Amino acid sequence: MVTADSKSTIEQSALSALKGRIPLIGLTGGIGSGKTAVSDLLTQLGAGIVDTDLIAHQITAPHGSAIALIEKQFGADFITTDGALNRDKMRSLVFATPEARKSLEAITHPLIRQETTKQALQLSEEGAPYLVFVVPLLIESGSWQNLIDLLVVVDCPQETQIQRVMQRSNLSREEVEQILAAQASRQERLKHADMVIENQGSPKQLEVEVQNLHQKILRFQKDRLSSS
Numbered sequence: 001m002v003t004a005d006s007k008s009t010i011e012q013s014a015l016s017a018l019k020g021r022i023p024l025i026g027l028t029g030g031i032g033s034g035k036t037a038v039s040d041l042l043t044q045l046g047a048g049i050v051d052t053d054l055i056a057h058q059i060t061a062p063h064g065s066a067i068a069l070i071e072k073q074f075g076a077d078f079i080t081t082d083g084a085l086n087r088d089k090m091r092s093l094v095f096a097t098p099e100a101r102k103s104l105e106a107i108t109h110p111l112i113r114q115e116t117t118k119q120a121l122q123l124s125e126e127g128a129p130y131l132v133f134v135v136p137l138l139i140e141s142g143s144w145q146n147l148i149d150l151l152v153v154v155d156c157p158q159e160t161q162i163q164r165v166m167q168r169s170n171l172s173r174e175e176v177e178q179i180l181a182a183q184a185s186r187q188e189r190l191k192h193a194d195m196v197i198e199n200q201g202s203p204k205q206l207e208v209e210v211q212n213l214h215q216k217i218l219r220f221q222k223d224r225l226s227s228s
């Protein structure tokens, strides 16, 4: 019988099978640091991007694969009339109740892992020169460090993060600060980084940083192949 646990092990081993064949890059950074901006630029350079945040949104969008399970576990109140997760209601619940967060993650994490593996294998088959896994809480989760070859951290001052997030959402300064406090600190993230993308300048400067990153990853693979 394939249980949820054995299935996730199968998926992890499917991902591990890619290790050594093409570079597996983890891309992380705090809220509003610029992960999406970086991954969009990397896409233009031909990288294979697997955005786990996007996958998390898709599975909880109208009639996404997590919806029926969430409704069964938490009740119809947590589902909007168009069949999506009621994010505001769920956010309040999981902020107040750690057990509810665990129950939600027990539903979403296996589905995210499954889709992550599927997309990674597909991008690899399509000939992507390397894969970038965008994982907002990569440092916090701990489960990615063994899989990836290089960890890239997008970094900018905390005040810049706050300003950017307030500008693009309805969140107040206090709400953004609350989210920041629940994430790994800037120092903690930088401590684990193999490469850092400084994103405190203009979008043009970011483009140059990302082009340098792209070249470094290609060089990493070239060096690895020539030394094997």
Ligand code: ATP
Pocket (backbone or CB within 6 Å): 029, 030, 031, 032, 033, 034, 035, 036, 037, 038, 053, 136, 164, 165, 168, 199, 200, 201, 202, 203, 206
């Ligand atoms: P989240 O963690 O919330 O998903 P993120 O790390 O993916 O955020 P982005 O969405 O890429 O961050 O960037 C946050 C906001 O800041 C966006 O509105 C983006 O357009 C803007 N932004 C990112 N980098 C820069 C930059 N160098 N200059 C100006 N604005 C920027």
